[in-house]
Amino acid sequence: MIGYFKNIWVGFYSLLAGMAVTIRHFVKPIVTVQYPREKLAMSPSYRGHIELIIDPETKTHRCIACEMCARICPSQLISVEGVKVGKKKLPTKH
Numbered sequence: 001m002i003g004y005f006k007n008i009w010v011g012f013y014s015l016l017a018g019m020a021v022t023i024r025h026f027v028k029p030i031v032t033v034q035y036p037r038e039k040l041a042m043s044p045s046y047r048g049h050i051e052l053i054i055d056p057e058t059k060t061h062r063c064i065a066c067e068m069c070a071r072i073c074p075s076q077l078i079s080v081e082g083v084k085v086g087k088k089k090l091p092t093k094h
């Protein structure tokens with residue numbers, strides 16, 4: 001008999017605990033951003049994804065496989081391999 005009432009109490013307590021969490025989140029300000037209508041303000045240090053600039057005249061990128069970007073990347077995410085073609089060095093893997 002004690003187990004029966006204990007189960008009712010535990011169920012009731014768990015219901016109250018769940019409702020407390022629900023009510024706490026119900027009164028908090030909404031954090032959902034309706035992208036693309038709304039946009040978050042980005043940090044000034046945010047640089048986005050890496051993209052090679054295309055030269056409009058030659059329609060190719062300007063990378064000379066100098067590997068400076070790979071050396072300076074703090075997370076070591078960039079790797080560049082290049083081959084020397086005449087006087088120029090062209091990237092084979094970026």
Ligand code: SF4
Nearest residue numbers: 063064065066067069
């Ligand atoms: S390898 Fe050199 S030229 Fe190519 S993207 Fe990196 S820094 Fe620029």
